[in-house]
Amino acid sequence: xxxxTATATAWIIRCADEVRAAEARLTALDAAIGxxxxxxxxxxxxxxxxxxxxxxxxxxxxxxxxxxxxxLVAKTGGASGPLYGSGLRKAGKALGDETDADAAQLGEALxxxxxxxxxxxxxxxGDKTMIDALAPAVAAFREAAPDGLAQAARAAAEAAEAGxxxxxxxxxxxxxxxxxGERSIGHEDPGAASTAIILxxxxxxxx
Amino acid sequence: MSVGIVLVSHxxxxxxxxxxxxxxxxxxxxxIAPAGGTDDGEFGTSIELxxxxxxxxxxxxxxxxxxxxxxxxxxxxxxxxxxxxxxDAPRVQLADAPFTEGAVAAAVLAATGQDLDAVxxxxxxxxxxxxx
Numbered sequence: 001x002x003x004x005t006a007t008a009t010a011w012i013i014r015c016a017d018e019v020r021a022a023e024a025r026l027t028a029l030d031a032a033i034g035x036x037x038x039x040x041x042x043x044x045x046x047x048x049x050x051x052x053x054x055x056x057x058x059x060x061x062x063x064x065x066x067x068x069x070x071x072l073v074a075k076t077g078g079a080s081g082p083l084y085g086s087g088l089r090k091a092g093k094a095l096g097d098e099t100d101a102d103a104a105q106l107g108e109a110l111x112x113x114x115x116x117x118x119x120x121x122x123x124x125x126g127d128k129t130m131i132d133a134l135a136p137a138v139a140a141f142r143e144a145a146p147d148g149l150a151q152a153a154r155a156a157a158e159a160a161e162a163g164x165x166x167x168x169x170x171x172x173x174x175x176x177x178x179x180x181g182e183r184s185i186g187h188e189d190p191g192a193a194s195t196a197i198i199l200x201x202x203x204x205x206x207x
Numbered sequence: 208m209s210v211g212i213v214l215v216s217h218x219x220x221x222x223x224x225x226x227x228x229x230x231x232x233x234x235x236x237x238x239i240a241p242a243g244g245t246d247d248g249e250f251g252t253s254i255e256l257x258x259x260x261x262x263x264x265x266x267x268x269x270x271x272x273x274x275x276x277x278x279x280x281x282x283x284x285x286x287x288x289x290x291x292x293x294x295d296a297p298r299v300q301l302a303d304a305p306f307t308e309g310a311v312a313a314a315v316l317a318a319t320g321q322d323l324d325a326v327x328x329x330x331x332x333x334x335x336x337x338x339x
Contacts, residue, residue: 074255077251077253078252078278082254085285175277176277
């Protein structure tokens with residue numbers, strides 16, 4: 001299968017559904033070391049992303065990701081909005097006018113997303129952020145890309161979930177949690193957790 | 208004419224009160240526009256409120272934007288990227304500055320008619336002003 005307009009749209013809708021279902025869990029994770037709004041913010045931003053797709057109905061997968069990114073930036077209200085929103089726009093731009101992206105092309109787009117998020121937020125792997133889930137996921141996706149989209153997306157979701165678990169012993173070096181110093185150790189990072197949901201959603205719509 | 212100033216905070220009240228205080232210390236020749244909270248008045252950040260505040264603050268000499276932290280910074284940086292892609296966008300600089308002290312320093316300098324580079328630099332130099 002290819003990553004086409006319908007699949008891209010299904011991904012964003014699945015992200016919105018899954019984040020809404022996990023809203024309480026994300027908010028609880030964020031309440032432990034953040035300001036307790038990650039679940040609600042991201043659910044609101046993704047709802048806006050879905051509306052922007054129904055309003056405009058882009059005709060390429062890249063167009064879908066750019067429009068969804070714009071919705072996230074406009075309505076999320078927290079740091080996850082500009083981060084995921086800019087990242088999705090970078091991914092969409094990387095896909096260009098392609099109508100049926102293959103796994104290798106989507107791998108490059110996801111890499112552009114990761115680079116965009118890191119340029120904006122300045123986080124590196126090990127800082128206890130969404131990058132700790134996204135970076136291994138993008139690496140796993142690109143490595144498995146020759147096996148096809150479904151395999152690559154599944155590998156990415158698994159790597160992201162392992163990345164989330166690996167944030168627990170880390171001390172936060174970015175965002176509000178970094179003020180807590182050593183007290184941020186022992187908690188799962190909520191940004192990494194939502195990244196894993198987003199990549200699991202990709203695996204589900206490409207399976 | 209003078210450089211305009213935009214204050215981006217998670218809190219509508221904090222952005223508004225800081226703008227009021229910096230304005231009272233700088234005099235009336237500077238436009239200081241607050242962009243606080245989300246577009247429905249909650250704590251958070253709104254890219255559209257920041258965009259509107261920049262339009263309000265711009266008198267043609269550019270706009271210096273100060274942010275409190277976190278999503279304020281990320282959203283302002285995202286907007287700056289968007290403005291770079293637009294024709295006829297106002298000239299905007301983000302100041303890496305302490306919020307209150309930077310706002311006052313920027314407003315005082317802007318009131319003297321200094322240019323955007325000087326106003327941004329004044330905001331950033333506020334880090335070095337010790338209190339004790």
